[in-house]
Amino acid sequence: MIGRLNHVAIAVPDLAAAVKTYEAALGARVSAPQVLPEHGVTVVFIDLGNSKVELLEPLGENSTIAAFIERNPTGGMHHICYEVEDIATARERLMAQGARVLGDGNPKIGAHGKPVLFLHPKDFNGTLVELEEV
Ligand SMILES: CC[C@@H](C(=O)O)C(=O)SCCNC(=O)CCNC(=O)[C@H](O)C(C)(C)COP(=O)(O)OP(=O)(O)OC[C@H]1O[C@@H](n2cnc3c(N)ncnc32)[C@H](O)[C@@H]1OP(=O)(O)O
Numbered sequence: 001m002i003g004r005l006n007h008v009a010i011a012v013p014d015l016a017a018a019v020k021t022y023e024a025a026l027g028a029r030v031s032a033p034q035v036l037p038e039h040g041v042t043v044v045f046i047d048l049g050n051s052k053v054e055l056l057e058p059l060g061e062n063s064t065i066a067a068f069i070e071r072n073p074t075g076g077m078h079h080i081c082y083e084v085e086d087i088a089t090a091r092e093r094l095m096a097q098g099a100r101v102l103g104d105g106n107p108k109i110g111a112h113g114k115p116v117l118f119l120h121p122k123d124f125n126g127t128l129v130e131l132e133e134v
């Protein structure tokens with residue numbers, strides 16, 4: 001079911017500062033920021049050729065990642081995103097296995113304009129898993 005690694009996401013308290021570090025220290029080519037109120041984050045992507053790094057900063061009072069940044073003030077690894085061919089089939093299989101699909105349980109459109117789902121970290125060895133349909 002899961003295919004390629006689409007991205008690894010790092011939550012940061014200050015996106016502009018993190019972008020500067022990645023550009024200056026790692027020579028990263030960073031995309032323009034995307035403000036995504038429906039996800040409560042602002043994100044940029046670093047294209048690695050075979051995968052991506054997503055840097056994300058809380059957006060707004062009730063950002064989904066506000067609590068994460070409170071717990072990890074300097075930021076940290078936030079989630080891993082695997083690609084799936086069909087998000088509805090993936091959702092059925094996961095629910096049949098008793099995995100918790102987060103939010104209202106329905107896919108949302110993610111930063112790449114594709115449907116995404118999130119799975120509870122407690123069901124995947126402490127790692128927040130995102131699935132993106134490709
Ligand atoms: C840009 C769009 C999209 C894309 O296209 O790529 C994105 O990536 S959007 C990214 C932001 N959106 C999300 O993360 C949505 C899914 N996340 C959630 O629903 C919540 O963040 C959460 C996972 C339910 C956590 O909620 P939170 O309020 O932070 O805390 P809780 O107290 O409910 O946490 C319960 C438990 O889980 C641990 N936790 C929280 N976040 C993570 C994490 N990122 N990785 C690992 N573990 C995490 C938290 O520490 C709690 O553990 P205990 O204290 O042991 O109970």
Ligand SMILES: [Co+2]
Pocket residue numbers: 007009054079081130
């Ligand atoms: Co993501």
